Amino acid sequence: MTLSKLAGASMRSILRNKMRSFLTSLGIIIGVCSVIVMVAVGSGSQAQIHGQIAAMGTNLIMIMPPRGARTANRLTLADIQKLRAESSYAGAITGEVRMSGTNVVGGDSYWTTSVFGVEPDYVKIKDWPVESGEFFDDRDIAIRSKTAVLGTTVASRLFPGQDPLGERIRIGTTPFTVVGLLASKGSNAMGADQDDVVMVPLDTAINRLMIDGRINSIEMSAVSEDLMTAAQVEATSILRESHKLAAGVDSDFTVMNQSQIIQTASQTARTLTALLAAIAGVSLVVGGIGIMNIMLVSVTERTREIGIRMSVGARRRDILLQFLSESVFLSLLGGCVGIALALAVSFCLQRFLDTPTLVRPSVIAASAGFAAAVGIFFGFYPARKAANLYPIDALRYE
């Protein structure tokens, strides 16, 4: 008995019970489809994060307190001044302090938002243009002027339908004058609204709005892409000196370049993707159990057929292969339909719900392979049960 004959016989037997075959495969269809869609959504948002970070420019360097460490944040304004004074590879530099959940009062209303203390280079590094008015400059930093630049969300909340330029707002208890309006940036990969922000000069923020005076992060660009590594090494040594760290002591800050930032940012997305895929994988296993169930019923129902086949000379192996190939076919068919469905769902998500999706060929291949494996694994027991029937008993079965 050749493989093609076997495949033909299994195919005929599946087509003989179209409805049942479809319902049996449904578990696999749903399983494969959800695995692919989940991974596609995960990869899509990962790709979007990559894209957004890459858009910031390839020569971006970020200096942050060490991740997850218990060491206190020791980045200060003095560090920035030292970097600016001594670094020969740094282009633009800005410190950044972030105060989320700050009440801002203006116009006739108030709004709870994030207040960022930054330096003029910030808009250059982030490539974030000012729509109207202007961003504060070095002079504002020097005199700690109480000027603020609003994100579009904040502007529309406090001054709906009005031009906010020149208006007075109060951050906490300190009054500020609105000097500029940022261009709208939309939401980031995690869905947070990036326009829900008020920017004030870094020195003003530290002296007027904060208590501890610690910088959340320093962002700088290297003068050119080739000098990224040099700039990183240089920044590290300047900051170690500034923090008076002896040789051999761990740095109390982290210097990351573009690709390291991307890595960190996509870590979460990747974990989430894996989790979603695992949950979807469970449904694939449940689908496999469905196949096993139907195959067991099928073996009982077709006991007489098995007897007939044995009486005309089918060996045990022939019976085993017949039933095994039927279950593999069922799950493969389910896999193919599931893949098609997943492509359609991913397309619709992207097209109509603006959810970025990315379907990788490797994921398709893996889920098709997994579907076949499920067919073999869950089809083996029923097939063996069929093959081990005794010819006489099978023939007499009513």
Add this chain to the structure above:
Amino acid sequence: MAIIELRGIRRHYLVGEITIRAMRGIDLDVGIGEFVAVMGPSGSGKSTLMNTLGCLDKPTEGSYVLDGLETTGATPDEFADIRNDRIGFVFQGFNLLSRTSALENVELPLFYDRSGSRANPKKRAKAALEEVGLGNRLDHMPNQLSGGQQQRVAIARAMVKDPAFILADEPTGNLDTEMTLEVMSLFQELNDRGKTVVMVTHEPEVASYAKRVIAMRDGAILSDAPVGERRRASEDLAAWRKRHALLAGEEGSP
């Protein structure tokens, strides 16, 4: 030359704690071209004998040489090959695959052919069906065929690999008189062409179409004798049809 040689065949079943002796030492020779009917009441061991002859069951004791091949030590796979290669089965319940065309049913033994024959299975199956007079029913499903036609498909399936002998288990048990005569005349026709037939039946009229009748009782052969007045099923069929037509004619006339 004997095609079937049974020597001292015993078959014991253990049912609970009781041993049932279904066959108690059977010796039997069947030669090429014979037409043997095995008769006996239920429990006489004729089904067990049938299973043994069909290589569906292994005797507890004794030797069975089929067409010169000792089958006693055969493995299940070898048994399967023997069934495929040397035995053509015809059952009481036809045992055709449902929702499978007559042609595909007849092709089934060729599907499991391991001899590496290169002959076109479709052509061979078609030829076998033509031989039993069903050349115009190739694509019919079993449920579209009469009982007699289904049994003829089963006979074509038994014949398609040109086996050493045909083993028929109550082949007319589910058939009315006309179909019984049809099937028996087909068996006689095949036998006339040299095919060996072994048939289990409990109807004496059916047995009278064979050449030799073996009566069994309590797991042993009670008698083994040639049929004295052998009847021709084709003649009986013609007579039956004539009488039937006559009866129908009388009913129809005023």
